[in-house]
Amino acid sequence: MRHRVTVGSRVFTFHRITGLLILGYLYLHLALLSSVLLPQGPRDFNAVAQVVERPPFLAGDLLLFALLLYHAVNGLRLVLVDLGWFIRRRTIGLIGAGAVGLVVLGLMAGALWPFVVR
Amino acid sequence: MQIEQVDLLILGSGGAGLFAALHAYDTNPRLAILVATKGLLGKSGCTRMVQGGFNVVLDPRDSLELHFTDTLKGGRYLNDQELAWVLVHDAPATIHELETRVGCFFDRREDGTIHQKPFAGQSFDRTVHRGDLTGIEIMERLRDQVLARGIPVWEEHRAVELMVAEGRCVGALLLDIRQGRFVGVEARATLLATGGGPTMYKISAPSLEKSEDGLALAYRAGAVMRDMEMVQFHPTGLLAGAGRVTGSVLEEGLRGAGGRLYNALGERYMARYDPERMERATRDVVSRAGYLEIMAGRGGPQGGVFIDVSHLGADFVRKTFPGMVQRVRDVGFDLATGPVEVSPTAHFHMGGVAIDPDGHSSLPGLYVAGEDAGGVHGANRLGGNGVAESTVFGRRVGDALGQEAAALPRGHLPPQAWEARARHHRRFWERKGGENPAHLLQELRQLMWEKCGLVRNQADLQACLVGLARLRDRLEAVSVAGSPSYNLRWSDALNLESLITVSELIAAAALLREESRGSHFRADFPQENDGEWLKNIFMALSGDATRVWTEPVRFTRQRPPGWEAGKEDEAQHGTRVAPGTV
Amino acid sequence: MATAERHSSSESAGRPRPLSWSWLLQRLSGVLLILLVGGHLWAEHFQQPGQLIQYQGVLARLQQGLFQVLDLGLLVAVVFHGLNGLVNVVSERWPALSRAAGLLGLVVGTATVLWGADILWVFWYRHPFLEL
Amino acid sequence: MAKTVTVVIDRSDAGAQRRFEVPVGRRETVLDALFYIQNDLDPTLSFRCACRVGMCGSCGILVNGGERLACRTALEPLGPVVELAPLRYFPRVKDLVVDFSAFYSRYRAVAPYLKPRPAVVDPVVAPPGSGLREEIDLGLECISCGLCLSACDVVGQVPEFLGPAALNRAYNLVADVRDAADAERLEVVGDRRRGVWQCHSHMSCVEVCPKGLAPTRAIAHLRRKLVAQAFFGRRPRPVPSQQRFAEGAR
Incomplete structure (x- = not known):
């Protein structure tokens, strides 16, 4: 049986995908910290920090943040739905969530800018 | 053929059928019921x-007597007063x-x-509702x-024959529509609650699958029918x-709330037909007025008149009649802000199987409730009395069945008898390339709309009967394949057979009633004739012929205004027989 | 026509209602995470915009109990939220595996929290292998 | 009437004709197209309908992949090609006709009928603002057409899920001061596997409901009710004022 593809299901599928990616990143983050920190100490920590805070990595950071933001904003929207908001006005909920996400993403990009021009 | 045995077989799952099922079950939980x-x-x-x-x-501030009088007045005193009293009570x-x-x-x-x-037609605001789509609730x-x-409920099992043995109804032959095979159900009692549904008119309101099956079945089984000429047209279809939406009703509350009717010239034409009650006149009056306006060439582009509620305020209309607003929007108009084109539409059959207040028909073992029964509404039904009838009588007949059904005898028919009837309904399969x-x-x-509709006359009705006979011949040329x-x-073929059967009864009774009363209007006898025609027309199949007779209305509770007692005795002897058979 | 009486409670005896803790905690942890992740990012990266993250800075911060608690809470919440979500995905697709997935999630989750706690521990107690 | 639409129908008999050219007028619906095809092009086509005005919920099908009532879907705006198929998750009887057992097995599970409280003997007095009716009002008028069930993304993943219509009905009764069975009903809808927890709030049910109902809303309320009761226990419902009838109604 063909499964139904709707706005709702697309939004939710992406929610789950971002969730999985973020979970993957958690392990990457822990692995990096433990592999650099435990055996090697502050010098290497700072060396690694030098590398991972260069612009290409910052772009990656921004992407990661976007995933996180999507998951967070949509998750918050779903919690609000459970509280009875945005059910009859789903479109408003979706547009609102999108707008909030974009604004926060813009703020984040602005906050990262000093790292680029450093 | 599979033949099942139950105590009570209920045909139909509308208000009458389901209410009867509940009450029969609650009265006697051990009763084997099948819907x-x-x-x-x-x-x-x-x-x-x-x-x-x-x-x-x-x-x-209201009273049963007022509701009762309204019902009789609306029915032009042709009602069975005991049934009408039960309805109200x-x-x-x-x-x-x-x-x-x-x-x-x-x-x-x-x-x-x-x-x-x-x-409309009420001396007190007494219509209980849930929004403007009450039936759903x-x-x-x-x-x-x-x-x-x-x-237990068998869905998509249509009754095609009431089975009769030794003068009793012993059950019904059902067609399992999904499997395409017949099933027999033997029952001590059979309740006919399929609803009427006069869909033999060009513009009609009932649900599309309705085809007066119940009336046709009861008539073929020999039950006595009454008031068959009385078909109600709703004024605002x-x-x-x-599109198939055509004919669906815009509810009476629109007129009740103050909705106005206009013709294409912008005249509020009800002023000519019923200056006192205007749009809140009873359905028979308003429908006929609309029809006459249309026939006089004062109709709109689709051949209708216009209902306008916009003067009540768009917000009020949207809030009070959301279902109607939506329905009208579906077909491209806005009920809240402007006029909508409507036409009289065949809506309800006041005629039907003659019953007593507990739903007994003249055929032992056969009970009838709801629109399949006749007599409650007389010559015209008041809006809001229809669902009251189906539920009130479903409930009451359910109680009677709960008490009586278990003790009724079980009649048997040999399997060949069931097979023979099944073969009859399979006859369409034996031909190829026949009529559609x-x-x-x-x-x-088309025929019924033109010749036996809102305005009738002798020549048209005779032509109608001829046309019906021709259609019946052509029914026998219908072929079904696949x-x-x-x-x-x-299904179409079976529906057609029921509709032709009932149409014949309508036309024959309409020909006989040489007066105008309620929904029945004869252009050649435009007056109500109380002296001659406060009578009911009864019909019953006996052998191959149709017995037709009249009986004076019994005014057991209320006399029509101006009715003199002396006339009653005179009328008692006025029994007449129809010219020819149906 | 209308009468009002107060109710005596014979009709409705209360018994505990079924509640999906998994559902409830997923939502609570989700909302909590928005705060914690925001705090974490702020604390680690945006104290001095444009400055590189420095081991000493991290160390100094994490020796304050507040940040230690923040990160520990973040760790627990994120592990629960992520793995519980994963377990839900698995048990929706393959109901037969839901028990196994739940147990596995519990084991992996505990291990992950211990692992993460170990990393935080480094900063808290000045791991003996490390030299300042 | 020169304009035509190509209607492609998912037939149960693989050999049956699938594509039909249907003339289209301004006010005709998908249901009218089905009648035209069955009457004049292929009498073996099967579909179901009854009231044709969106009150009975018999004619639900997939129109271009989305759940619609055939009788309330105008044909012309759908474009030159229209694909019709039976509802998802319902066993097919023939062509576009499905068996509603898929719907009723779920619906029945929530005890969808009023079990009247002994203390409520007359119709309750429910003025606007009393809270006795507002919640229920939003969920009434369900015509059990099954569109929401077919559209529900969860039902595909979790076949036991009770689905939007059944949960909507359950909430109506839980919110109904006349009903005595909210304890057992909450137990069913709170079930981990079948119940409200499974809903992902996609709101596909809200999107397709031909009556504009929002089962997601009912589900959200049921969840909150379950959470509140788990923490704060159950408060007995006060007996509402009741309307005495003018004449001996009982």
């Missing part, structure tokens, strides 16, 4: 389609049960009590209660071109 329905449980039929609401006396208890036991939640007033809205909740009791029943149905609808499973062409 068989042509469509899906609680979804086919016309209680589901009730819009306006349910007439009932609840307010201390049991309605409050029925609403009470719907609210406190069945689970309906009707609309409320500001003070929290049940709201009652104005309808009633049927969904009745269906829920049937589920609660686990009463929506017009939507060739869907096209014959269109011809029937798989028998869910075969809609076969």
Whole structure:
């Protein structure tokens, strides 16, 4: 049986995908910290920090943040739905969530800018 | 053929059928009940389609006597007064049960009590409703209660024959539409609650699968029928071109709330027909007025007149009649802000099987409730009395069945008898390349609309009977092919047979009644003739011929104004026989 | 016509209602995470915009109990939220595996929290292998 | 009437004709197209309908992949090609006709009928603002057409899920001061596997409901009710004022 593809299901599928990616990143983050920190100490920590805070990595950071933001904003929207908001006005909920996400993403990009021009 | 045995077979799952099932079950839980329905449980039929609401006396300022008088006046005193009294008397208890036991939640007033809205032909605002789509709430909740009791239901099993043995109805032959095979059900008692549904008219309101099956079945089984000429046309059927929405009703509450009717010239034409009550006149009057306006060339582009409620305020209309606004929007108009083109539409059959107040027909073992029965509404039904009838009588007949059914004898018919009837209904399969029943149905609808519709006369009715005879011949040339499973062409053929049968009765009775009364209007006898025609026309099949006779109305509770007692005795002897047979 | 009476409670005896803790905690942890992740990012990266993250800075911060608690809470919440979500996905697709997935999630989750706690521990107690 | 639409129908008999050219007028619906095809092009086509005005919920099908009532879907705006198929998750009887057992097995499970409280003997007095009716009002008028069930993304993943219509009905009764069975009903809808927890709030049910109902809303309320009761226990419902009838109604 063909499964139904709707706005709702697309939004939710992406929610789950971002969730999985973020979970993957958690392990990457822990692995990096433990592999650099435990055996090697502050010098290497700072060396690694030098590398991972260069612009290409910052772009990656921004992407990661976007995933996180999507998951967070949509998750918050779903919690609000459970509280009875945005059910009859789903479109408003979706547009609102999108707008909030974009604004926060813009703020984040602005906050990262000093790292680029450093 | 599979032949099942039950105590009580209920045909139909509308308001009458399901209420009867609940009451029969609650009165006697050991009764083996089976509900068989042509469509899906609680979804086919016309209680589901009730819009306006349910007439009932609840307010201390109202009274049963007032409701009763309104009903008789509306019915032009042709009603069976005992049935009409039951309707009025049991309605409050029925609403009470719907609210406190069945689970309906009707609309409320500001003070929290049940709201009652104005309808036409009533001396008090007494129509209980849930928005403007009341039938949904009633049927969904009745269906829920049937589920609660686990009463067996056979969906999409249409009755094609009532089986009679030694003068008793012993059950019914059903067609399992999905499998395309016949099943026999032997029952001590059979309740006919399929609803009428005069869909033999070009413009008609009932649910599409309706085809007066119940009336045709009862007539063929030999039950006595009454008032068959009385077909109600609702004044405001929506017009939507060739679409099937055409004919669906815009509810009476629109007129009750102050809606106005205009012709294409912009005249509020009701002033010419009923200057006192205007649009709130009874349905027979308003329908005929609309029809005459259209026939006089004062109709709109789709051949209709216009209902306008915009002067009541767009917000009020949207809030009070959301279902109607949506329906009209679906076909491209805005009810809240402008006029909408409508036409009279065949809506309800006042005639039907003659019953007593507990639903007994003249055929032992056969009970009837709802629109299949005749007599409650006389010559014209008041808006809001229809769903009241189906539920009040379903409930009451259910009680009677709970008490009586278990003790009734079980009649047997040999399997060959069942087979023979099944073969009869399979005859369409033996031909190839024959007539298309869907096209014959269109011809029937045109014929009945033109010759036996809102305005009748002798020549037309005679022509109608000739036309019907021709259609009956052509029915025997219909062929059906393909798989028998869910075969809609076969359904069309069976529907057509029922509709032709009932049309013949309507036309014959209409020819006989040489006066105008309620929904029956004869251009050649335009006056109501109380002296001659406060009589009911009865019909029954006996052998191959139709017995037709009249009986004076018995005024057991109320006499028409101006009626002199002396006339009654005179009329008692006025029994007459119809010219020829049907 | 209308009467009002107060109710005596014979009709409705209370018994505990079924509640999906998994559902409830997923939502609570989700909302909590928005705060914690925001705090974490702020604390680690945006104290001095444009400055590189420095071991000493991290160390100094994490020796304050507040940040230690923040990160520990973040760790627990994120592990629960992520793995519980994963377990839900698995048990929706393959109901037969839901028990196994739940147990596995519990084991992996505990391990992950211990692992993460170990990393935080480094900063808290000045791991003996490390030299300042 | 020169304009035509190509209607492609998912037939149960693989050999049956699938494509039909249907003339289209301004006010005709998908249901009208089905009648035209069955009457004049292929009498073996099977579909179901009854009231044709959106009150009975018999004619639900997939129109271009989305759940619609055939009787309330105008044909012309759908474009030159229209694909019709039976509802998802319902066993097929023939062509576009499905068996509603898929719907009723779920619906029945929530005890969808009023079990009246002994203390409520007359219709309750429910003025606007009393809270006795507002919640229920939003969920009434369900016509059990099954569109929401077919559209529900969860039902595909979790076949036991009770689905939007059944949960909507359950909430109506839980919110109904007349009903005595909310304890058992909450137990069913709170079930981990079948119940409200499974809903992902996609709101596909809200999107397709031909009556504009929002089962997601009912589900959200049920969840909150379950959470509140788990923490704060159950408060007995006060007996509402009741309307005495003018004449001996009982």
